[in-house]
Amino acid sequence: xxxxxxxxxxxxxxxxxxxxxxxxxxxxxxxxxxxxxxxxxxxxxxxxxxxxxxxxxxxxxxxxxxxxxxxxxxxxxxxx
Amino acid sequence: xxxxxxxxxxxxxxxxxxxxxxxxxxxxxxxxxxxxxxxxxxxxxxxxxxxxxxxxxxxxxxxxxxxxxxxxxxxxxxxxxxxxxxxxxxxxxxxxxxxxxxxxxxxxxxxxxxxxxxxxxxxxxxxxxxxxxxxxxxxxxxxxxxxx
Numbered sequence: 001x002x003x004x005x006x007x008x009x010x011x012x013x014x015x016x017x018x019x020x021x022x023x024x025x026x027x028x029x030x031x032x033x034x035x036x037x038x039x040x041x042x043x044x045x046x047x048x049x050x051x052x053x054x055x056x057x058x059x060x061x062x063x064x065x066x067x068x069x070x071x072x073x074x075x076x077x078x079x080x
Numbered sequence: 081x082x083x084x085x086x087x088x089x090x091x092x093x094x095x096x097x098x099x100x101x102x103x104x105x106x107x108x109x110x111x112x113x114x115x116x117x118x119x120x121x122x123x124x125x126x127x128x129x130x131x132x133x134x135x136x137x138x139x140x141x142x143x144x145x146x147x148x149x150x151x152x153x154x155x156x157x158x159x160x161x162x163x164x165x166x167x168x169x170x171x172x173x174x175x176x177x178x179x180x181x182x183x184x185x186x187x188x189x190x191x192x193x194x195x196x197x198x199x200x201x202x203x204x205x206x207x208x209x210x211x212x213x214x215x216x217x218x219x220x221x222x223x224x225x226x227x228x
Contacts, residue, residue, distance in 0.1 A: 008203060009203035009205070009215045053201070056133075056139050072201075076217045077198070078218050079132075079137075079201075080193060080197045
């Protein structure tokens with residue numbers, strides 16, 4: 001299945017992209033997605049377990065992702 | 081209360097957000113403005129650009145306003161955050177609160193800014209006098225799971 005991954009700020013710079021289409025087996029979790037990203041160039045600049053949102057809501061490593069989900073890696077927030 | 085957009089690219093109008101929380105029952109009206117500071121962590125800053133995961137940032141800001149309203153008993157809460165390039169002294173965030181009494185108004189305002197800084201997906205890149213730009217990491221670390 002395909003999942004759209006959004007990248008922002010320092011993470012977008014690290015991976016050289018603002019969106020990535022990720023191919024994952026069905027029933028994959030956020031943790032599986034993070035493992036899959038590790039093979040991308042620049043991924044060594046990400047923290048071991050970055051914050052993740054699924055469909056605009058904060059998610060945990062064991063959250064299941066589904067076909068068509070919008071998954072985002074959330075760098076440390078700095079609003080205000 | 082007139083709803084205002086929570087993310088804006090044009091300069092924030094403080095009086096507009098104050099008017100949005102105006103209500104005959106409010107004995108206290110409080111306005112907080114966050115501004116771009118010239119020096120951060122000892123480095124001279126010439127400006128900041130703000131970026132956001134816009135859909136989620138709007139959702140989180142709306143959730144914070146809703147939580148503040150139910151927790152402190154007022155629906156007169158408004159927040160606006162600016163995106164794009166800002167110069168020193170420009171307003172990056174505005175929070176207006178109307179409440180019958182000042183103690184609660186101060187509590188609501190504090191709640192909204194602290195929650196915003198904790199969980200709303202907005203990022204800032206500081207521009208320094210030497211021409212370099214860096215994304216600010218207020219934590220110096222990142223953790224697994226949702227903010228708690």
